[in-house]
Amino acid sequence: xxxxxxxxxxxxxxxxxxxxxxxxxxxxxxxxxxxxxxxxxxxxxxxxxxxxxxxxxxxxxxxxxxxxxxxxxxxxxxxxxxxxxxxxxxxxxxxxxxxxxxxxxxxxxxxxxxxxxxxxxxxxxxxxxxxxxxxxxxxxxxxxxxxxxxxxxxxxxxxxxxxxxxxxxxxxxxxxxxxxxxxxxxxxxxxxxxxxxxxxxxxxxxxxxxxxxxxxxxxxxxxxxxxxxxxxxxxxxxxxxxxxxxxxxxxxxxxxxxxxxxxxxxxxxxxxxxxxxxxxxxxxxxxxxxxxxxxxxxxxxxxxxxxxxxxxxxxxxxxxxxxxxxxxxxxxxxxxxxxxxxxxxxxxxxxxxxxxxxxxxxxxxxxxxxxxxxxxxxxxxxxxxxxxxxxxxxxxxxxxxxxxxxxxxxxxxxxxxxxxxxxxxxxxxxxxxxxxxxxxxxxxxxxxxxxxxxxxxxxxxxxxxxxxxxxxxxxxxxxxxxxxxxxxxxxxxxxxxxxxxxxxxxxxxxxxxxxxxxxxxxxxxxxxxxxxxxxxxxxxxxxxxxxxxxxxxxxxxxxxxxxxxxxxxxxxxxxxxxxxxxxxxxxxxxxxxxxxxxxxxxxxxxxxxxxxxxxxxxxxxxxxxxxxxxx
Ligand SMILES: Nc1nc2c(ncn2[C@@H]2O[C@H](COP(=O)(O)OP(=O)(O)O)[C@@H](O)[C@H]2O)c(=O)[nH]1
Ligand SMILES: [Mg+2]
Numbered sequence: 001x002x003x004x005x006x007x008x009x010x011x012x013x014x015x016x017x018x019x020x021x022x023x024x025x026x027x028x029x030x031x032x033x034x035x036x037x038x039x040x041x042x043x044x045x046x047x048x049x050x051x052x053x054x055x056x057x058x059x060x061x062x063x064x065x066x067x068x069x070x071x072x073x074x075x076x077x078x079x080x081x082x083x084x085x086x087x088x089x090x091x092x093x094x095x096x097x098x099x100x101x102x103x104x105x106x107x108x109x110x111x112x113x114x115x116x117x118x119x120x121x122x123x124x125x126x127x128x129x130x131x132x133x134x135x136x137x138x139x140x141x142x143x144x145x146x147x148x149x150x151x152x153x154x155x156x157x158x159x160x161x162x163x164x165x166x167x168x169x170x171x172x173x174x175x176x177x178x179x180x181x182x183x184x185x186x187x188x189x190x191x192x193x194x195x196x197x198x199x200x201x202x203x204x205x206x207x208x209x210x211x212x213x214x215x216x217x218x219x220x221x222x223x224x225x226x227x228x229x230x231x232x233x234x235x236x237x238x239x240x241x242x243x244x245x246x247x248x249x250x251x252x253x254x255x256x257x258x259x260x261x262x263x264x265x266x267x268x269x270x271x272x273x274x275x276x277x278x279x280x281x282x283x284x285x286x287x288x289x290x291x292x293x294x295x296x297x298x299x300x301x302x303x304x305x306x307x308x309x310x311x312x313x314x315x316x317x318x319x320x321x322x323x324x325x326x327x328x329x330x331x332x333x334x335x336x337x338x339x340x341x342x343x344x345x346x347x348x349x350x351x352x353x354x355x356x357x358x359x360x361x362x363x364x365x366x367x368x369x370x371x372x373x374x375x376x377x378x379x380x381x382x383x384x385x386x387x388x389x390x391x392x393x394x395x396x397x398x399x400x401x402x403x404x405x406x407x408x409x410x411x412x413x414x415x416x417x418x419x420x421x422x423x424x425x426x427x428x429x430x431x432x433x434x435x436x437x438x439x440x441x442x443x444x445x446x447x448x449x450x451x452x453x454x455x456x457x458x459x460x461x462x463x464x465x466x467x468x469x470x471x472x473x474x475x476x477x478x479x480x481x482x483x484x485x486x487x488x489x490x491x492x493x494x495x496x497x498x499x500x501x502x503x504x505x506x507x508x509x510x511x512x513x514x515x516x517x518x519x520x521x522x523x524x525x526x527x528x529x530x531x532x533x534x535x536x537x538x539x540x541x542x543x544x545x546x547x548x549x550x551x552x553x554x555x556x557x558x559x560x561x562x563x564x565x566x567x568x569x570x571x572x573x574x575x576x577x578x579x580x581x582x583x584x585x586x587x588x589x590x591x592x593x594x595x596x597x598x599x600x601x602x603x604x605x606x607x608x609x610x611x612x613x614x615x616x617x618x619x620x621x622x623x624x625x626x627x628x629x630x631x
Contacts, residue, residue, distance in 0.1 A: 009176050010242035012063045012203050013055070013167070014081055016108060017090035018098035019046060019069035022121035025154035026090060027066045030163065031055045035066035049076050050188055052201075052244055054232040057164060060171045063203065063232060063244035069100050074352070078107060078343050079188055079259060079303040083205040085174050085242065087116035088167070089144060093126030093151075097138055103352050106282045109143045110355020111341045115174050116147045117166045123153040177242025180413035182337075183207030185245055185263040186302035190254045196228075197250035200257055202303065204245040206411070209265070210238045217252070218262045218335035219271030224249040260304025262335050268408030271333035274363035276325065276373075277356040278381040279310070279344065283321035290317035291344075291353055298349055299328060301342040307331040310344070311368065313377065318354070325359070325377050327368045336361045338410040339385050357384045361409050372397055387412050387420045395430060400438035400483065434486035446476065450491060454503055462511050463552040466504025500555065510556055512549070519549035523559065523567070531572035532601040537565050562608040576601070576609060581618065581628060589625035 015023040024047050028034050035051020036042060051066035065084065067077040087108050091101055108116070118135060120128045128151040139145050148166045152159030185202040193199050209215065213226050228248040229239045239245040247263060281291065291297075293312040298305055312318060313325035336342075336358050344354040359380045360366070366373050376397040383389040390407055407417050421437050424430035431443045453475055457467040473484045492498050497506050512520055523546065527534045534540070541550050550567070553559035560568045568576075576599055583598050584590055596606050610626055613619040620629040 007059060008061050009059060009171065009174075010061050010063070010240055011085040011171055011174060011177065012065065012083060012242060012244065013086050013088055014065040014084045015067050015088045015090060016077075016101075016104035017069055018092070018095065018100040018104075019071075021069060021090045021092035021095060021098070021101075022154055023047070023069060023088075023090045024051065024066055026088075026119060026121055026152060026163075027051070027053055027064060029152075029154045029157060029160050031064060033064075035064075046070055048073055050079065054244070055164075055167070057168045057171065060168055061232070061243070062167065062171065063242070065203070065244075067104075069104070071100055071103070071350075074100070074103065074345070075298075075300065075305055075349060077104065078300040079186075079305070081107065081111055081113070083184075083186055083203045083302070084111075084113060085115060085177070086167075086170055087113050087144065089116055089118045089147070090121050091118065091131060091135060092122045093120050093124075093128050093131050094122050095126075096131055097134060102138075102284065105139075105142060105144065106284060106352055107343055107355070109282065110280065110343055110352075112143060114143045115170050116144045117163065117170055118144065118147050118149045119152050119159070119163055120149060121152050121154065123151045123158065124156050177205065177240070178411070179207055179241055180411065180416070181207050182266050182413070183209050183241065183264060184266070184302075184337075185209065185247065186304075187257060187261040187263060188259055188303040190257045190259070192254055193248075196248055198252045198254045198257070199246055199248050200261070200263065201244065201246040202263070204239055204243055205241050207265070208238050208240050209245065209247065209263070213265065215247075215249075215263050215265055216267060217249075217257060218264060219333040220256060220261065221271075222252060222256060224252045224263075260302065262302065262304075264335070266408065268405060269362060271335040272362055272364045273330045273333050275328045275330065275334065275336055275358055276360040276363040276366075276368070276377055277328060277342075277358050278323060278384060279318060279326045279354045279356045280323040281318055281320045281354045285320040285351075285353065288320045289353075290319050292317045296347040297353070298345045298347060299330065299334075299342055300345065301334060301336060301340065304334070306334060307347075308344075313368070313374070325381055326356070327363055328356075334361075336409070338390060338407065340411075359384055385411070387416060388423070391417070391420050391424060392429065395424075395437065395439040395442075399442040400436050400478075402435055403432070403437050404435070406437060433490045434482075436483055436486055446487070447491065450476065450487070450503075451496075454496065454505060458505065458508050463513055463516060463548065463555075464502065465500050465510060465555045466498075466502035466508060469498065469501050469503055472503055510552060512552055516545060516549045516552060519546045520553055522546070523549060523553060524569070527559065527567060527569040527572065531569060532576060532599055533605060534567060534569075534572075536604075537561075537567050540567055562605070562612060566605050566608055568605070568609070573609070577613065577618065580610070580613065580626075584619070584626060584628050589622065589627040591624050592626075595626070 017023055024036050031053040033053035035053050036047050041048050047068040053064040055062040055064050120131050132149050150163045150166050184206050185204045187200045187202045189201045226247050227250045229236050230246040231239050231243045293316050295310050297308055299308045309329045311327040318324050338358055340358045342356050345352050376393050380393045429440050431438050431440050454467045478484050523540050526540050554561050560573045579599055619626045
C-alpha cells in the first residue's frame, strides 16, 4: 500500500514543450517509465496521447503527465492540464524556442499554472547558456518567470539529479492539494479490465474518493459505485486530491463515459449549456486576429472539449492583450465550478486564442445583458478567486439563497463558505434567517415594507387583530413558503407576534372604533338576555357594521362563533362547559336531550357546542351519549 502519510504532499506535474524536444525521454530518465505506450506512438516515435508516470521525491509524491508536443495533438495536451500543480517546460538546446513551446506556455499561463521548472534538454547537442538567456527573456511577465532552469541530457544522463532537486524545491513551495469536500475526477482514460469491468482514470482534485462510495458521472448524470481505487498503480481505500487516480466502476458501460467526463460526489446542481466567464487574450498571440462577438470556438475544459459560441458582453471583438466578459453557449452540457480555468481555441482547432475563468456556471437561468447581471459579472470579474467577493456578488444579485446552496459549485468548502457568510453577517452585509442567507440591505428593506403594512393595517382597522398573514405573504413576493415562514418567524422574534392568522405589533390591542360601538352593544345585550339560548346569528348580525363588530368581538375572544348559525358569549360558553362536565360526572354518560333539559337550552345550540367540546377533548361521543374523556 502506498502511504498516505499526512507529511507526504501529492502534486500533479505535466510536461510542456515543442514536439521532439525530449519530453518523453526526460520523463523516462526521471521516472524509469516510458510514457509512450500506444503502438502508433512507438512506430512514429512521437507522443500522441497523454502518458502517465509517477515520481517519488522526499516528502513529495508527483503524479506525472507527459503531454504530446505536436500541434496536431494539442487537444490531448490540454486534456492533461485540467488540474495540474506544476509544469516541466522543456526546450531543446539544439532547437530553442519553437511554436508549441510558445503555445504551451500561453496555455499554462491561461490555466494559471504558477509553478514550474524549465529543462533545457539535449545539452549534448547545443549551447545551453545561449538558450537560457533567450528563455529568461521569453518567460518575462509569464506565470513561469521565476522558474529555475536546469540543463539536462537524457542521452548522457546528465542533469537528472539537478532536475529532481529543482522539482523538490519548487514542490515544497506549493501549498498541498486543497481538500474542500468536493472531489472531481477529470476522466482522461476509460477501459475495460477482464474480470474487473470498467476502469476510468484521471486527475483527482477538490476532495477524496473512497471505496464503496456512490458517485455521479457528469454531465451524463450516471450514478455509479466505486468498487476499487488505485493511486499511482497501487490499490487504496481512499484516493486523495492531487493524485492520479483509477476508479473501478463495474456497473457502468465504458461507451457512456467519454474522456472529459467528471466523476464527482457533488450533487448540488446540474450541468448546463451556458457559462459566463472572464476571457483573457495573451498579448503574445500571433497573428493578432480579433476574437469576434458570436464566433464559433472550441472550449477545452478539464479533460473535455466543447464546441461553443462566444457572446461578448460589451464589445464587438476582443484583441490580443485584452480581456472581457463573455457568455459561452456550449454545444453540450458542462459541469463547471466558479473559478475553473479553461482554454479557447479557434473552431478548426489550429490556434489557441484565449483563456478564461468561470464567473457563473449556471448562466442558463440568467439574462446575459440585464443591468443586474452586468453589475454581478463585472464585480465578480474583479476577483474571481476571492470568496468574499463571490458571496457578496451572489447575494447582491440573488438577494437570498438557502445557505447550503450558496456557491455549492465553487473552489471553497462548506465550512469556508459558512465562515465567509458569518464574517459578512458581523460586518452587517448579510443576515442569516433560519436556513437562508440574505443581502442585509435587501432584507432590511423587505422588513421595513412588511412593518409598514402591519402598521397601516393597525391604523386602518384598530378593531382587528392585525394584518392577515396571507396578505403579508403575497406582499412579500418571495415565492417560497419556507422563506416566507423564516421571514415571519424572524419578524415575530421581537416586537411582532402572530395569532389567529394575523401578524400584529405586540403592543397592539384591538379597540372598537366609535362607529362600531352601537352594533357591538346590541350583540352583547342580545347574548346576555338569553345566554344559553340566544337568537340565531342571522338575526344578531344583519348588516356589514354588525359583521365588523362581530369580527372584533370574536377576535378579542368575547364572543364564540359556533358554526354558521350560533353565537354565544364567552361567559355563557364557559358556564355551559362546567355544567356539562358536572352533569356527566354525577349522572354518567348523557344524551343530548338529557343535557338540553338540565342546561335549559336547545338542540340548535347544544349540538355544535358539544362537538366543540369533543374537539377540545373535554367530551367524547359514544353512540348517542356523551361521556367525559379521561386524560
Ligand atoms: N541527443 C539527444 N537526443 C535526445 C535527448 N533526449 C531525447 N532525445 C531524442 O530526441 C527525440 C525526441 O525525444 P522525445 O522524448 O520523444 O521528445 P518529445 O516529443 O518532446 O517527447 C528522440 O529521438 C530522442 O531519442 C538528449 O538528451 N540528447
Ligand atoms: Mg513525447
